[in-house]
Amino acid sequence: MPHQYVITFGCPDRSGIVAAISTFLAEAGGMIAEAAYHTDPDTGWFFTRQVVTAGSLPFDVHELRDRFGAVARSISPESEWRVTDTGERRRVVILVSKDGHCLYDLLGRVAAGELDVDVSAVVGNHRPLGDITRAHGIPFHHVPFPKGDPEGKAAAFAEVAAIVGFHDPHAVVLARFMQVLPADLCAAWAGRALNIHHSFLPSFVGARPYHQAHARGVKLVGATCHYVTADLDAGPIIEQDVTRVAHGDSVSDIVRKGRDIEKITLARGLRWHLENRVLVHGTRTVVF
Amino acid sequence: MPHQYVITFGCPDRSGIVAAISTFLAEAGGMIAEAAYHTDPDTGWFFTRQVVTAGSLPFDVHELRDRFGAVARSISPESEWRVTDTGERRRVVILVSKDGHCLYDLLGRVAAGELDVDVSAVVGNHRPLGDITRAHGIPFHHVPFPKGDPEGKAAAFAEVAAIVGFHDPHAVVLARFMQVLPADLCAAWAGRALNIHHSFLPSFVGARPYHQAHARGVKLVGATCHYVTADLDAGPIIEQDVTRVAHGDSVSDIVRKGRDIEKITLARGLRWHLENRVLVHGTRTVVF
Amino acid sequence: MPHQYVITFGCPDRSGIVAAISTFLAEAGGMIAEAAYHTDPDTGWFFTRQVVTAGSLPFDVHELRDRFGAVARSISPESEWRVTDTGERRRVVILVSKDGHCLYDLLGRVAAGELDVDVSAVVGNHRPLGDITRAHGIPFHHVPFPKGDPEGKAAAFAEVAAIVGFHDPHAVVLARFMQVLPADLCAAWAGRALNIHHSFLPSFVGARPYHQAHARGVKLVGATCHYVTADLDAGPIIEQDVTRVAHGDSVSDIVRKGRDIEKITLARGLRWHLENRVLVHGTRTVVF
Amino acid sequence: MPHQYVITFGCPDRSGIVAAISTFLAEAGGMIAEAAYHTDPDTGWFFTRQVVTAGSLPFDVHELRDRFGAVARSISPESEWRVTDTGERRRVVILVSKDGHCLYDLLGRVAAGELDVDVSAVVGNHRPLGDITRAHGIPFHHVPFPKGDPEGKAAAFAEVAAIVGFHDPHAVVLARFMQVLPADLCAAWAGRALNIHHSFLPSFVGARPYHQAHARGVKLVGATCHYVTADLDAGPIIEQDVTRVAHGDSVSDIVRKGRDIEKITLARGLRWHLENRVLVHGTRTVVF
Known part of the structure; x- marks a missing residue:
């Protein structure tokens, strides 16, 4: 398996969430290997999981966490998110x-x-x-x-x-x-x-x-x-x-x-x- | 579909049930098109379903019921059985x-x-x-x-x-x-x-x-x-x-x-x- | 079913495609009801399907086609895309x-x-x-x-x-x-x-x-x-x-x-x- | 698992096969634990598999083979059969x-x-x-x-x-x-x-x-x-x-x-x- 970062994210749904996340990744040059989205109509909660090729980003997982955290907070104060590194053995x-x-x-x-x-x-x-x-x-x-x-x-x-x-x-x-x-x-x-x-x-x-x-x-x-x-x-x-x-x-x-x-x-x-x-x-x- | 008689039968299990039923059918010349057996180990109850080609028997469904009923009673007084005729439209x-x-x-x-x-x-x-x-x-x-x-x-x-x-x-x-x-x-x-x-x-x-x-x-x-x-x-x-x-x-x-x-x-x-x-x-x- | 527009899009994969599409939709105020992405590793082809709530956009399906077409061409000259309107009965x-x-x-x-x-x-x-x-x-x-x-x-x-x-x-x-x-x-x-x-x-x-x-x-x-x-x-x-x-x-x-x-x-x-x-x-x- | 004998048998279908086999087993006192039958309408071939509790028979597997073999030959010269003993470890x-x-x-x-x-x-x-x-x-x-x-x-x-x-x-x-x-x-x-x-x-x-x-x-x-x-x-x-x-x-x-x-x-x-x-x-x- 190639080295990848896995981002999971959830927050109350609103327009522009995917744009904010994907623009952040695109501006950093990130190649998305896999992406999935879901909005639960009952709870109005938005969920996404994005898999980014590690080598496509110009920074490491710690900086990705810092930067993505800022994006997440800007999207919603209720954001729940996580960035994991497939390079860390489970x-x-x-x-x-x-x-x-x-x-x-x-x-x-x-x-x-x-x-x-x-x-x-x-x-x-x-x-x-x-x-x-x-x-x-x-x-x-x-x-x-x-x-x-x-x-x-x-x-x-x-x-x-x-x-x-x-x-x-x-x-x-x-x-x-x-x-x-x-x-x-x-x-x-x-x-x-x-x-x-x-x-x-x-x-x-x-x-x-x-x-x-x-x-x-x-x-x-x-x-x-x-x-x-x-x-x-x-x-x-x-x-x-x-x-x-x-x-x-x-x-x-x-x-x-x-x-x-x-x-x-x-x-x-x-x-x-x-x-x-x-x-x-x-x-x-x-x-x- | 060919004309058939369907026999279902259940009683407490003992040796010789299949022999009694199949001997009765064989002696009458009955061709068995389909047969299935099951004994429930929990309740000790024996079940069978037999499908006989109607034309292979020298008697009609009423006489089959009479004759099979006698066989069933001889096997066990607790016998539960039924003979149905596929010629009767459902x-x-x-x-x-x-x-x-x-x-x-x-x-x-x-x-x-x-x-x-x-x-x-x-x-x-x-x-x-x-x-x-x-x-x-x-x-x-x-x-x-x-x-x-x-x-x-x-x-x-x-x-x-x-x-x-x-x-x-x-x-x-x-x-x-x-x-x-x-x-x-x-x-x-x-x-x-x-x-x-x-x-x-x-x-x-x-x-x-x-x-x-x-x-x-x-x-x-x-x-x-x-x-x-x-x-x-x-x-x-x-x-x-x-x-x-x-x-x-x-x-x-x-x-x-x-x-x-x-x-x-x-x-x-x-x-x-x-x-x-x-x-x-x-x-x-x-x-x- | 609510009135929706369904966008399907494919082109050779590269960084920034999702950002371009989602930014276009976000800037128009579009609410995404459903989105899916796939990149085929064999052919290097990217695919997406996006479902947008019709009422969230300030323009009709014809203008959506015009505008999205421009986005699609800007992403890749090889883009293949389609915008359909669930309001049109199948x-x-x-x-x-x-x-x-x-x-x-x-x-x-x-x-x-x-x-x-x-x-x-x-x-x-x-x-x-x-x-x-x-x-x-x-x-x-x-x-x-x-x-x-x-x-x-x-x-x-x-x-x-x-x-x-x-x-x-x-x-x-x-x-x-x-x-x-x-x-x-x-x-x-x-x-x-x-x-x-x-x-x-x-x-x-x-x-x-x-x-x-x-x-x-x-x-x-x-x-x-x-x-x-x-x-x-x-x-x-x-x-x-x-x-x-x-x-x-x-x-x-x-x-x-x-x-x-x-x-x-x-x-x-x-x-x-x-x-x-x-x-x-x-x-x-x-x-x- | 209890000790059992497994009989498999096949021959051209005709009336009386089940009766012959089940009568043989019943007369020996055999308890049938499991039985299944099938006739292939394309080839006219009859198949059965019978599982007999070993302890219910008054003889051993060798004598069962001798006796069942005689029954099988009497049913049809084309009979194919096998008696296996679950007591023999696979x-x-x-x-x-x-x-x-x-x-x-x-x-x-x-x-x-x-x-x-x-x-x-x-x-x-x-x-x-x-x-x-x-x-x-x-x-x-x-x-x-x-x-x-x-x-x-x-x-x-x-x-x-x-x-x-x-x-x-x-x-x-x-x-x-x-x-x-x-x-x-x-x-x-x-x-x-x-x-x-x-x-x-x-x-x-x-x-x-x-x-x-x-x-x-x-x-x-x-x-x-x-x-x-x-x-x-x-x-x-x-x-x-x-x-x-x-x-x-x-x-x-x-x-x-x-x-x-x-x-x-x-x-x-x-x-x-x-x-x-x-x-x-x-x-x-x-x-x-």
Whole structure:
């Protein structure tokens, strides 16, 4: 991939926003590799994402931030914006429990060069996924979450928070972690903690969604990648997908079919998050 | 289509059921054009659907019913079975309100020879869909449902019940009818009233599901064809499908995209119902 | 829908194009309702589509064309651009043969208010689709194409060309027309003649694609909506979709399942074409 | 999984086949866990697959083969049948080149307990996939295929054949192996060599299918899992799937999106093959 800067920007819509941003970039000689715009008619909010070839600008990312910040403020005092540099390698910490399918999938994508990130660490509630993690040259931290022991769990979360804090990753991925994050961690990791829920939300919130789906007799099951918020399974949705099931599928068949959807949905959501394609606005997302 | 008899059968599973049925058919010389079997491991219930070429049997459908009934009873006193004759033309009554997309679609399929049924009548809460109905040579009954007038509604339902009763159809199709059936009609039409709900159930039960979907920010919307029961939007699901939506889709875009899914899902569900492919067991369906 | 102007524009990519266009629009006070950009890395060609609220500009569509034309020429002498006015109602002529499923679908969409166009005329190689066409209040022209009679066919095409020429429609839709257009009509209708081919092109070019698909044993069949060019079934693809088939599906089952995909794919392609979302570049399309 | 016997059977259709098979099983007390039937109307060939709970029969798999063989011969001298024992662990040999995505996926599925097989060996044309293979405790054989050296290639194939011959696996999986099998290996491995081709066959046969797809401007790309035959990319298709691409997708985006489809399609096809769900008849498959 060429070296690029990614600008994301949002503010209340008015005439002249695109002109202001594109004129700024054009006057600096910036070549736009990719650009997307959206105005939400319900909220009247304007969103854009622009990808600029780094080498086309006569200044570095710090000066781009200074200059673009001034443009953003001139457009609106309510502007929300961010400039990221693809030259800065993305770091990810993955949290797992016993089920390894999402972890295997993510590690395979990284090893195959398909997902260009550093997995800084994997944290596991149980030991068995340590071997594959270490085989990929990635540190594995075993942090047990004792059942029915609130203090023990709080201590475990503090340990996880310390590990995540040490690596300061661009994404914390709950890859079938199976523990409900406490409100303080939801806040601390806001906008960068991604969960994969094994249902097509808002159907089948909570525990054992595939069992719920089987009992209801649905003809499709799905998975949802969403940002983690204090409200369980209700965070802004990044991506969803479904697969067909039939009367002949037992719960274990549904689990198996659903796993393929979980893996793909999580991988897509994570990629889009790391490429700064996902802009959150209230409880909804814009995915450019 | 060749003339066929369709046998559906269910009972508690045990060894020898298939042998008993297939031996009965083989001894009568019956050629099986299609056969499907399923055992539900949760309930231990066995289901089968067999399609026999009518001309291969030395007796008519009445004698087939007599003979097969004896076989069924010998297999299990709990047997539930049915023998239908494809030589008997299927009749359908369609209930509509203002939105015509499902009606246009069904009438088009019938006219194109794709859905081989007689539409005996269309009943509309409003007048505008009368013209297209009559253009297809089908009687249209305008039965208004006065808002906020329980007695008027009860009288309207009685009129609809009379029309349906007169035609005694194989299926009553609620093609975006938008009125909640009273419990007595749910009972009277049990197992032959099909509704199309414009969401991927159990998500977004009730009113304005596309608005609910937009507000939640889901990335796919769907439709569900189900049997009508007294429990709103909770009847056994026959078929579901979904289509992708994105942040750029307004509610009216979602409505438009969803309609294509509604039409297809309803048409599939209706076809399967009329071909006796759908066996209901509790709140779930087997679709052979 | 609000009154809007749709600008489509393409030229060799260079820095400053977006700035030039958006500054022009901003200085005129134009509110951009929708905007999309794409640069093709293979050809180095830049594409954009901008939707401007008509009422936000202080001039009419003619002056917008004059002014935007000057901007376009100043950006590049190779610019290709178009400004269309959603206030001008779209006209469509539909060509059919015997199979009515696509015609029924399009007429139903128009009647249901889902596809906001005038169907100026339907031209049929056979008579049976005349009734439904006239029931929708649309003129039907029966123009027979005599088999094995090249002169008769040429005369028939001349008649079709005269009908189309009279209405000068925004789209000529070959809705399972089954006749190969002569080169002069391909040229005359270039960029506005849409065909629906009942396969997932480039698989199964030519006659009886569903039979070909069945013989090959594929597990999915599809449909392709494309612009008609002199090279049969090789025109730029606007939209494609597929549906699953299985070993139990006979050719007639595949035909039936495929029809749903044909209808939806054609309807999507036609909508996008009429909304000027489709930009052709060589043998490929950009669909904004 | 419970211990089961899987019976597959095919012969020219006639009345009484199901009765003969099911009576044989019923008289032995066999509980049928799963049964499927199909008659191909084109060839008049009957197919069935029956899964019997091993413990319900009073004899072992050898005697089941003897007894069922007699039944099969009594039904038709042209009968083709097979009885397999799920108690016999399935063995797989995987052939790879440089691209590891399918290998990572398969190894992850095996490690996660999702695909219950022994991977006896992985054979690689290049070295890099050796590490991950060994990390899973599986032997890796590096067998280079020298470019432009027919004798060297023949020697390499002989070495691969020896490795495969030693393990005598139930499936030889060409997981993006990129070498065309010689006719003698196609023959030796007939019916158990599975390839994943990265296109929706019959589109884009041969080299660089994603590049071909991009050049043609298709709106969906796919993958095909098929049995390897001497006729390149023309073997019986087991499974296919597709994913949507758009004008903004470069060839490398298409490659990435396509890989997810390759992995899933190969995994599905391999599972069905190993469960004896795939019956080949001519150039087509029945997948029960």
